[in-house]
Amino acid sequence: MTDLKDSPFASPGYFNMDQSEAVVNARAAGCTDARLSQIVSSVTRHLHALVKEVQPTIEEWAAAIDFLTRTGQMCSDWRQEYILLSDVLGVSMLVDAINSPAGAQTTESTVLGPFHVANAPARAMGDNICLDGVGTPILVEGRVLDEDGQPVEAAELDVWQANGEGFYDVQQQDLQPPMNLRGVFRTQADGHFWFLTVAPKHYAIPHDGPVGQLLLALGRHPNRPAHIHFIVKGPGLETVTTHLFVEGDPYLQSDAVFGVKDSLIASYVTVDDAQAAKTFGLANPFSKLQWEFRLKLRPKRADKADPTKDGN
Numbered sequence: 001m002t003d004l005k006d007s008p009f010a011s012p013g014y015f016n017m018d019q020s021e022a023v024v025n026a027r028a029a030g031c032t033d034a035r036l037s038q039i040v041s042s043v044t045r046h047l048h049a050l051v052k053e054v055q056p057t058i059e060e061w062a063a064a065i066d067f068l069t070r071t072g073q074m075c076s077d078w079r080q081e082y083i084l085l086s087d088v089l090g091v092s093m094l095v096d097a098i099n100s101p102a103g104a105q106t107t108e109s110t111v112l113g114p115f116h117v118a119n120a121p122a123r124a125m126g127d128n129i130c131l132d133g134v135g136t137p138i139l140v141e142g143r144v145l146d147e148d149g150q151p152v153e154a155a156e157l158d159v160w161q162a163n164g165e166g167f168y169d170v171q172q173q174d175l176q177p178p179m180n181l182r183g184v185f186r187t188q189a190d191g192h193f194w195f196l197t198v199a200p201k202h203y204a205i206p207h208d209g210p211v212g213q214l215l216l217a218l219g220r221h222p223n224r225p226a227h228i229h230f231i232v233k234g235p236g237l238e239t240v241t242t243h244l245f246v247e248g249d250p251y252l253q254s255d256a257v258f259g260v261k262d263s264l265i266a267s268y269v270t271v272d273d274a275q276a277a278k279t280f281g282l283a284n285p286f287s288k289l290q291w292e293f294r295l296k297l298r299p300k301r302a303d304k305a306d307p308t309k310d311g312n
């Protein structure tokens, strides 16, 4: 008969305060998925340390379970309250920092957020993505380059933003036309792109659920500084999910989701040029946001082994 002590499930003993983590983790000794085992044992270690530090009452523990339950119940096809929780606790930006370390001269990434819509319409260069004419018109103009400074032809820029009152089209389906302030552009041979839109405004993240209640209880506001979202892709290049923030916004220093990076703050330039205004169909003078995206080169894959060789 197998001695229990030799079983992979052998426990250091009964559960107690001193060896709580060791007892729980020993129970999973039979796990064959090394990464899962690493993650769950780390979760157990940190959770047990947290509980020992905080010493919750039974009522507090029940309130935590209730908070997580309500967070799950708030989720639907169009609302992801757990990602929002991750965002406001800085976890989304931490995962972003780990997976997209800042390159020397390349565009930094930031949170995707819940308002991206797949399959936004392709737009022609210079199109106006503001479909309802509400807001202060601006020109956004720039180039997509690779990390060596070479212009990228046919780079794709998937753009979306809130309107001048701080709402995305999907939040105001009865007020804004579908696909308002969204579109996909492709750069010219010299990496250039430009489009018309309206100045975005700062806005509050969805805060009518448990995450909003948490922010309120913590004395935190739910606001994000004004920004335009971009997902920029190019052949042979790493895709970057990023924003352009606007200099002078009152919430740059206190973004509810910690998404601001110094390198992503742009300034409006006033262009006083009647000819240019006429070309773009804007009143003179007009405001412009100018930006260069620099994308990392995708590492080349090692050539696959030649299957005709036996490898000896």
Ligand code: BEZ
Pocket: 084, 087, 111, 112, 113, 114, 115, 205, 206, 224, 257
């Ligand atoms: C956004 O920028 O659209 C966003 C990001 C994180 C949470 C909520 C909104």
Ligand code: FE
Pocket: 113, 115, 162, 224, 227, 229
């Ligand atoms: Fe946003």
